[in-house]
Structure formats: structure tokens, C-alpha cells
Amino acid sequence: MKKIFTTTFLILCVSLITNAQTIVNGELKGLLEKSLTYFPKVKEVEASVQLAENKLKLTELNKYPDFTIDASYAYVRPKIEVPFGENTFQFAPIHNVSGAVNGTYALIDFGRLKASIEKSKLELQSAHHVAAQLQNTLFTQISQLYFQIIYAQKAIQIQDQIIGLLNENKKVVDAQLANGSAIQLDALTMQSKIDNENNRKIDLETNLKKLLNLLKYATGVETVKQGDLVLNIKNYTYDEALQFAIDHNPSLAIARDKTSIAKSDVAISKLADKPFIGAKASMGSKNGYLPTINDPKFNYNAGIGLSIPLFNGGKIKQLVKIQEKGLELSEINVASLVHETEKDIQAALIDINSSQNRIKNAATQIEQAALAQKLSATKLKNGTTTPLEITSTNADYQKALLNQLQYQFQLCNAQIELLKIMGIELVN
Numbered sequence: 001m002k003k004i005f006t007t008t009f010l011i012l013c014v015s016l017i018t019n020a021q022t023i024v025n026g027e028l029k030g031l032l033e034k035s036l037t038y039f040p041k042v043k044e045v046e047a048s049v050q051l052a053e054n055k056l057k058l059t060e061l062n063k064y065p066d067f068t069i070d071a072s073y074a075y076v077r078p079k080i081e082v083p084f085g086e087n088t089f090q091f092a093p094i095h096n097v098s099g100a101v102n103g104t105y106a107l108i109d110f111g112r113l114k115a116s117i118e119k120s121k122l123e124l125q126s127a128h129h130v131a132a133q134l135q136n137t138l139f140t141q142i143s144q145l146y147f148q149i150i151y152a153q154k155a156i157q158i159q160d161q162i163i164g165l166l167n168e169n170k171k172v173v174d175a176q177l178a179n180g181s182a183i184q185l186d187a188l189t190m191q192s193k194i195d196n197e198n199n200r201k202i203d204l205e206t207n208l209k210k211l212l213n214l215l216k217y218a219t220g221v222e223t224v225k226q227g228d229l230v231l232n233i234k235n236y237t238y239d240e241a242l243q244f245a246i247d248h249n250p251s252l253a254i255a256r257d258k259t260s261i262a263k264s265d266v267a268i269s270k271l272a273d274k275p276f277i278g279a280k281a282s283m284g285s286k287n288g289y290l291p292t293i294n295d296p297k298f299n300y301n302a303g304i305g306l307s308i309p310l311f312n313g314g315k316i317k318q319l320v321k322i323q324e325k326g327l328e329l330s331e332i333n334v335a336s337l338v339h340e341t342e343k344d345i346q347a348a349l350i351d352i353n354s355s356q357n358r359i360k361n362a363a364t365q366i367e368q369a370a371l372a373q374k375l376s377a378t379k380l381k382n383g384t385t386t387p388l389e390i391t392s393t394n395a396d397y398q399k400a401l402l403n404q405l406q407y408q409f410q411l412c413n414a415q416i417e418l419l420k421i422m423g424i425e426l427v428n
Helices: 002-021 026-038 040-063 112-179 184-219 238-248 250-273 315-382 387-422
Strands: 066-075 080-084 087-092 095-108 276-286 297-307
Touching (some): 026 112, 026 184, 040 112, 112 184, 112 250, 112 387, 238 250, 315 387
Antiparallel strands (some): 066 095, 080 087
């Protein structure tokens, strides 16, 4: 029984890993990975993360004592001396020299350093979330661009298919024109339709070139193989999608980070009216000691200092009040983003469900239009139909194919939008 349970668990884990890795196909996965090293904005965000890491390290270094080496020389005139009988007694040298190693250390700061380190950690966490947000946005845009390219490629294929059918029908009309069973207008009508479809193909090819140029700008890649308008994701319920978004959406994480940082600012400001206890020590050599005032002598000192804030005109209280209001605004912003996320998830799920239903209905429409096109082509060969009818059935067949393609593209876009809102990583 234990062996069966273990085997089942392993199969489930492998299944979950496989599902996580096959959201996008290999080509799109490669494009997304290349964008992380090619797109300039990514390097900028990575630099901001490194900056936050350095700031945290700097803050943590404040827990160590500070040491300085001080040296000085002073020429003092007039002499500090007093007559004593027939002699003159000098209290201080003319040439004053000193050198010492000084150290200071905060003994008790009542939580100031701890609060500052915590704030720096939150800022670093926020920097990581900003990087995740950029990756989420970049991956979404590249995925949408990729599927636009696939859509354009497949639309061109449909155009080629339609143009091919029209050319075949044109040959039939030309043959009928030659034997006198058709008129010149029939041939011109067919050629006009072919020219119109060729112009539409040119528009699609022009748009495809522009899309590939955008892809090169973002990833450095300018070619895309023929792919499918498919994303392998499960059908999420509203509650599943919302809970995942609350846990993983980078924008929500950044908003919560801002709230946490605002709380840290309030806590740090409230500590400003607490006392401060520090230790200070010094060790070195200097002259000026009686009776041989010109000879340098070893000296040292050590002590503890206490600083207690008494009055600052209410500036700290006012600062805390301002920061508490900023904290309140941050909390309102989080609630607002959650509310907006709820709306966006619901809209994405509606679009997904609508597109899936339309794709199912489009299959029947394509079957009917294809059959009608074949029948009209047969009738044209038999001379029992007109070019107008064959043109109409070809247009219906083309429209059905393009509608299905459009619904597949809309489904991919809606799924990508849902994944973006949920914060799901397209590349693990």
C-alpha cells in the first residue's frame, strides 16, 4: 500500500512539473528567455536590485563600531608661562603634537538599527517584486506579439488557400468564356476578386513584417516558425484565480511592500524621541603633560555617553502624523488594487469562456461553408451557376476560417491576460 501511494505521489509530481513547463511551446519559451538578456529595461531593473542589496549591506554595517586615526599639530603663541622666582615656568608647549586611535560604538539605540535594517530588507524585497513585475509585463507583451505573428502567418495561409480556389475558378470561367458559355464580365468579376484578395494578402504580409520588427526589438530574434494558437493552461475558477493573484501578482506585492515600508517609517520616526547610549574610547600619544611638556606621552580615555531628546518643537509628532496618513493611503491603494484585480479576473474569464464557445460554433460554420464552396465549384464547372455565386461562397468560406482563427487568437490573448493578472510565470 505504501509503495502504491509513493508511486502515485511521484506520478502526480511529474504531472505537475510537466504542466508547469508546457504552458508555452519551446519556441515562445526561448523568445521569453532571450528577452531577459536582450531588452535594456531588464538590466536597469537588475541594477536597482543590486542597489537595494548594497543599501541593506550598508545599513547592517552600522552594527559595528567606528574607528578613526587622528593626528594634529598646532603652533601656539604667546607662550603659556608664569614667572616663578628667578625662573619662568611654562605650562604648555609651543609645538603641540598629538596622535590617537578613536572608537565609538552604540550600546543601546532602543531599536533604531533593527528598524532600519528591517526597512532596508523590505526595500530589497520590493526591488525584487519590481523586477518580477517587469518580467511579467515583458513576457505578456512578447507572448501577445508572438501570437499576433502566428495569427498573421495563418491568415496569410488562408489567403493563399482562397486565392488558389479563386484561380481554379478563374480557369473554369476562362474556359467557359472561350467556348461562349460565359461573358467577359464574368472573367473580369473573378479577376477583380482575385486582385482584391491579393491586396488583402499584401496588407497581412506588411503587418507581419512590422510585427517581426517589434519582436527583433524586444528579443533580437526576427523569425518565427509556424506555430499554433494554443496555450496549455487549465480552466481556472474565479476563486482559484483570485487567490493565486493575491499570493503572486507582482503589482499587488509591490503595493503591500509600500505599506510595509510605510509602517517601518512610522516605527523609525517614533524612535526619534528615545534616548541614545554610546561608548567612546581613545588611545594615543601627545605632549603638554607637566613637568616635561615637550615630551609626547602615551594616553588613553574611555567613557559612556547618554543623549536624551527633550524638545524639538513637535516636529517628530508632526512627521509621525504625516507618515501615518501615508500608511493609510498605502493600505487604501492595496484594497483598490485587489478590487481592480477581481474585476480584471472576471473579465478575463468571461473572454476565455466566450472564445471557447465561439471556437466550437465556428467548426460547424467552417464545415457548412466548405461544403457550400465545393458545391458551387462543381456547379461552376457544369455551367449551372454564376461567378457571383462562387464568389459569395468563397467569401463565406474565407470568413468562416478567419473567424475561427480570430477566436483562437482572442482565446490566447484572454488566457495570457489571466496569467498576467494571476502572476503565473510562463517560464520556470
